Amino acid sequence: MCREGVPRGRQSCAQVHRTSTDSRWLLPCNLVSVNPADLRSAVRAAVAAVVDNGELSVPVPDEVTVERPKVKGHGDYATSVALQLAKPAGLPPRDVAALIKAQLERADGIDSVEIAGPGFLNIWLSGAALGQVVGEVLAAGAAYGTNEVAAGQNINLEFVSANPTGPIHIGGVRWAAVGDALARLLQASGAKVTREYYFNDHGAQIDRFARSLLAAARGEAAPEDGYGSAYIAEIAQRVTEQVPDVLSQDDPQEVFRDRGVSLMFEEIKASLHDFGVDFDVYFHENSLHDSGAVHRAIERLRGLGHMYVADGAEWLRTTQFGDDKDRVVIKSDGEPAYISGDLAYYLDKRERGFDRVIIMLGADHSGYVGRLMAMCEAFGDVPRVNLQILIGQLVNLVKDGEPLRMSKRNGTVISLEDLVEAIGVDAARYALVRSSADSQIDIDLDLWASAKSDNPVWYVQYAATRAASVLRHAADLDLAAGGEVALLTHPRESELMLALAEFPSVVATAAELREPHRVARYLEEKVAKSAQRFWDECQVLPKGDAQPEPTTAPRLLLWQATRVVLENGLGLLGVSAPERM
RNA sequence: GCGCUCAUAGCUCAGUUGGAUAGAGCAGCCGCCUUCUAAGCGGCAGGUCGCAGGUUCGAGUCCUGCUGGGCGCACCA
Numbered sequence: 329m330c331r332e333g334v335p336r337g338r339q340s341c342a343q344v345h346r347t348s349t350d351s352r353w354l355l356p357c358n359l360v361s362v363n364p365a366d367l368r369s370a371v372r373a374a375v376a377a378v379v380d381n382g383e384l385s386v387p388v389p390d391e392v393t394v395e396r397p398k399v400k401g402h403g404d405y406a407t408s409v410a411l412q413l414a415k416p417a418g419l420p421p422r423d424v425a426a427l428i429k430a431q432l433e434r435a436d437g438i439d440s441v442e443i444a445g446p447g448f449l450n451i452w453l454s455g456a457a458l459g460q461v462v463g464e465v466l467a468a469g470a471a472y473g474t475n476e477v478a479a480g481q482n483i484n485l486e487f488v489s490a491n492p493t494g495p496i497h498i499g500g501v502r503w504a505a506v507g508d509a510l511a512r513l514l515q516a517s518g519a520k521v522t523r524e525y526y527f528n529d530h531g532a533q534i535d536r537f538a539r540s541l542l543a544a545a546r547g548e549a550a551p552e553d554g555y556g557s558a559y560i561a562e563i564a565q566r567v568t569e570q571v572p573d574v575l576s577q578d579d580p581q582e583v584f585r586d587r588g589v590s591l592m593f594e595e596i597k598a599s600l601h602d603f604g605v606d607f608d609v610y611f612h613e614n615s616l617h618d619s620g621a622v623h624r625a626i627e628r629l630r631g632l633g634h635m636y637v638a639d640g641a642e643w644l645r646t647t648q649f650g651d652d653k654d655r656v657v658i659k660s661d662g663e664p665a666y667i668s669g670d671l672a673y674y675l676d677k678r679e680r681g682f683d684r685v686i687i688m689l690g691a692d693h694s695g696y697v698g699r700l701m702a703m704c705e706a707f708g709d710v711p712r713v714n715l716q717i718l719i720g721q722l723v724n725l726v727k728d729g730e731p732l733r734m735s736k737r738n739g740t741v742i743s744l745e746d747l748v749e750a751i752g753v754d755a756a757r758y759a760l761v762r763s764s765a766d767s768q769i770d771i772d773l774d775l776w777a778s779a780k781s782d783n784p785v786w787y788v789q790y791a792a793t794r795a796a797s798v799l800r801h802a803a804d805l806d807l808a809a810g811g812e813v814a815l816l817t818h819p820r821e822s823e824l825m826l827a828l829a830e831f832p833s834v835v836a837t838a839a840e841l842r843e844p845h846r847v848a849r850y851l852e853e854k855v856a857k858s859a860q861r862f863w864d865e866c867q868v869l870p871k872g873d874a875q876p877e878p879t880t881a882p883r884l885l886l887w888q889a890t891r892v893v894l895e896n897g898l899g900l901l902g903v904s905a906p907e908r909m
Numbered sequence: 910g911c912g913c914u915c916a917u918a919g920c921u922c923a924g925u926u927g928g929a930u931a932g933a934g935c936a937g938c939c940g941c942c943u944u945c946u947a948a949g950c951g952g953c954a955g956g957u958c959g960c961a962g963g964u965u966c967g968a969g970u971c972c973u974g975c976u977g978g979g980c981g982c983a984c985c986a
């Protein structure tokens with residue numbers, strides 16, 4: 329298919345008491361970590377204990393829900409497990425909650441437990457337990473946030489795949505940012521990821537491109553169905569420079585095709601590289617036709633009995649697998665239809681050993697999902713497992729309150745370069761990944777170019793530079809980070825540590841749901857926000873000639889940990905974490 | 910006409926597996942700088958989660974219908 333967008337273009341701990349291994353240098357005592365997964369284990373252990381001593385007669389659930397409450401005042405963490413167990417236990421939820429509360433309160437690291445509302449358990453952690461997260465972050469460093477949810481998966485992630493007939497337009501740019509971020513998230517979650525670009529160098533669109541180049545070189549008007557923008561003349565010019573006698577050759581169009589396509593492709597690769605996106609594999613559609621892969625894929629489907637002949641053409645019975653209509657694979661003129669390339673390409677990816685094939689497409693290709701899923705099933709695979717298709721909505725750029733439609737650079741649709749030129753790579757990438765791909769977004773160029781907290785990427789980067797700034801000044805004053813993190817009991821400190829503790833689960837969730845925007849939202853609403861609030865109320869460095877406070881050294885540890893999370897988080901999005909701004 | 914998708918504050922958007930009083934930022938109003946970057950922070954105000962039903966102890970979240978945006982519906986690629 330044409331991949332162009334519209335204008336064509338963490339182990340479970342069976343015991344509540346556990347010896348910390350990650351932060352031995354900070355806290356020698358037995359503590360429940362603030363890692364939500366560990367707290368979940370603690371809650372489950374409390375349930376198991378209540379069941380063991382016969383107070384409650386229910387199967388112990390494999391998984392219990394422990395989450396950060398949405399509302400302040402509902403604890404550091406909260407669980408609705410009592411509500412879930414009330415029915416099977418045949419007891420009022422608050423009675424079940426009371427039993428679990430009694431067990432939970434015995435756990436070290438848990439400061440207090442409260443029964444609230446219909447039977448929620450609100451849990452407050454001790455300052456020492458909270459402080460432990462600082463040690464965990466610093467011990468892991470750049471690896472903090474990595475997890476195992478996608479461990480063992482071999483994923484092929486195809487995105488962008490814009491046709492080499494023009495610059496990458498804004499739709500493709502969204503996928504470049506989101507796809508690359510998703511690749512990083514999946515890698516951080518333990519998957520082996522291959523970033524792949526399907527280079528569509530076969531077919532009629534390329535023919536039109538070649539004819540357009542030829543026309544431009546001859547000074548003629550663009551062909552009716554061709555491309556006529558400024559970049560065409562530019563590419564034609566370059567081909568002419570490379571091959572001065574091109575116009576007098578036997579088949580100049582063929583020269584323009586070869587040279588033009590590679591020039592255009594190199595330009596696309598270069599702009600993506602400048603955007604921080606590099607692919608492991610650039611797959612040429614032509615190679616599928618040349619190698620006989622297309623023929624083999626069709627032969628395979630014939631063997632499986634999914635092909636039939638009608639009206640002089642050969643069809644794939646995709647309706648058997650939920651598609652709207654059957655699809656022509658070989659046209660009545662004997663030529664393979666476009667879908668034949670997709671058949672061969674999917675099979676090729678599976679034969680290369682990928683157990684999960686993910687393809688990111690624009691909303692204008694939502695109609696392709698049915699047939700591609702049918703194809704997947706026809707090959708005997710499981711749709712939505714072996715093959716996943718992510719559909720992203722379109723992006724609008726807004727300048728001075730008006731939608732921007734045309735590129736100044738070449739008079740066509742807005743390109744990658746236009747966007748980067750307007751707001752820079754960091755802002756562009758961040759703007760594109762901070763919203764769900766399901767929603768159509770407006771990017772206000774004035775907002776994203778501004779240096780104030782209205783600008784989300786600026787806000788997050790500013791928090792990172794504040795961390796760097798404090799640490800730099802501390803170094804100048806010969807103040808070392810260290811001391812007792814248990815001294816970090818200020819509400820702003822607790823809030824920040826709770827935020828830092830969430831990072832690995834945010835990464836895991838974002839990877840599993842293929843939603844990189846969750847990381848961005850977490851960084852701005854939880855980490856950057858808490859860090860700014862910490863900054864505002866918790867002076868770290870001694871003022872004037874004052875002596876350092878006992879909290880000075882542990883607060884420096886907290887700033888270090890904050891810096892790590894911001895760097896790691898931004899890194900997953902392909903956005904820099906500057907030292908200064 | 911059929912299919913996919915979206916609809917949450919004036920605006921731009923969060924809210925996976927159903928849980929408490931639906932959140933953030935901007936815009937508006939009121940406060941906080943002899944202090945590590947005020948390029949910041951706090952507070953007030955702002956909502957029939959498009960509409961109507963249904964399932965459930967409980968629905969923004971699941972189901973059905975409807976309305977309104979976006980996208981798509983070729984032996985084109």
